[in-house]
Amino acid sequence: MNHSLAFVLLLLAGxxxxxxxxxxxxxxxxxxxxxxxxxxxxxxAAFLPRMLPAASWRRxxxxxxxxFASDASLDAVTAGEIERWLVSNAGDASRxxxxxxxxRITRTRWFTRQHDEIGAKTWQRAAIGKPSNCTAxxxxxxxxxxxxxxxxxPK
Amino acid sequence: MNxxxxxxxxxxxxxxxxxxVAAATSAHAESPAQIRDGYARLAGAPPQAxxxxxxxxxxHGSDWSCSSxxxxxxxxxxxxASTGKAIQPLAPAVNAERFxxxxxxxxWFRRNCNDVVGRECTxxxxxxxxxxxxxxxx
Numbered sequence: 001m002n003h004s005l006a007f008v009l010l011l012l013a014g015x016x017x018x019x020x021x022x023x024x025x026x027x028x029x030x031x032x033x034x035x036x037x038x039x040x041x042x043x044x045a046a047f048l049p050r051m052l053p054a055a056s057w058r059r060x061x062x063x064x065x066x067x068f069a070s071d072a073s074l075d076a077v078t079a080g081e082i083e084r085w086l087v088s089n090a091g092d093a094s095r096x097x098x099x100x101x102x103x104r105i106t107r108t109r110w111f112t113r114q115h116d117e118i119g120a121k122t123w124q125r126a127a128i129g130k131p132s133n134c135t136a137x138x139x140x141x142x143x144x145x146x147x148x149x150x151x152x153x154p155k
Numbered sequence: 156m157n158x159x160x161x162x163x164x165x166x167x168x169x170x171x172x173x174x175x176v177a178a179a180t181s182a183h184a185e186s187p188a189q190i191r192d193g194y195a196r197l198a199g200a201p202p203q204a205x206x207x208x209x210x211x212x213x214x215h216g217s218d219w220s221c222s223s224x225x226x227x228x229x230x231x232x233x234x235x236a237s238t239g240k241a242i243q244p245l246a247p248a249v250n251a252e253r254f255x256x257x258x259x260x261x262x263w264f265r266r267n268c269n270d271v272v273g274r275e276c277t278x279x280x281x282x283x284x285x286x287x288x289x290x291x292x293x
């Protein structure tokens with residue numbers, strides 16, 4: 001093997017070793033598997049696992065070919081990986097006495113309560129369209145951040 | 156004694172890692188033209204870009220066409236018809252990531268053809284659409 005190639009490979013290994021020792025220190029919750037961001041986040045906001053109870057996530061992941069009138073089918077290995085992560089980080093059972101209608105985040109009690117000051121006219125604005133369009137107002141929703149400071153309701 | 160051992164171990168890890176990365180990428184990477192030609196071979200006929208354009212814009216008897224989400228000329232960012240999420244341009248000339256991974260291409264054709272056409276697309280239809288997309292320039 002020539003020397004410059006060996007050097008590049010060593011550098012690569014060094015980056016991996018360094019990343020491995022520094023990354024976990026900050027993360028409070030386990031980060032989403034890349035497959036979640038790629039497969040689910042490809043079509044809609046990467047919703048947080050705690051937004052639904054485990055039973056809802058299980059049902060959704062077991063029926064991806066009929067996902068809210070869309071085919072979101074996935075190979076079993078990837079779907080299983082995503083399901084395990086969602087279920088193990090799902091909303092606490094005490095917050096969800098029953099699963100929301102149709103397992104929709106927008107039909108949970110916490111969602112309704114948090115958005116009770118938003119009128120029907122507001123939801124219908126062109127830039128919003130419907131309650132599931134998180135990023136229309138929560139500009140940092142893609143990063144999983146939903147605090148009020150980053151909230152802007154488009155006119 | 157310890158240091159050379161460590162460096163040898165790191166070196167081994169690096170070689171393994173590089174082999175893995177090379178294997179993972181070379182097994183799947185193809186050019187959009189190669190993918191188009193693969194579908195055309197399966198179809199047993201040369202693709203037709205104009206037929207692909209027509210297919211892309213047609214609703215096939217349901218609510219959506221491909222362009223409902225990707226836009227009628229997908230050299231620009233599209234918008235998911237149901238969720239509103241931005242969809243990066245589909246034309247390979249504008250977005251180099253598109254049609255570079257045959258597994259991913261098959262996955263999206265399967266899902267989206269089921270949504271739009273109500274069945275999986277044929278190899279000829281995929282070849283036509285890709286042939287048209289390859290004619291689009293920035």
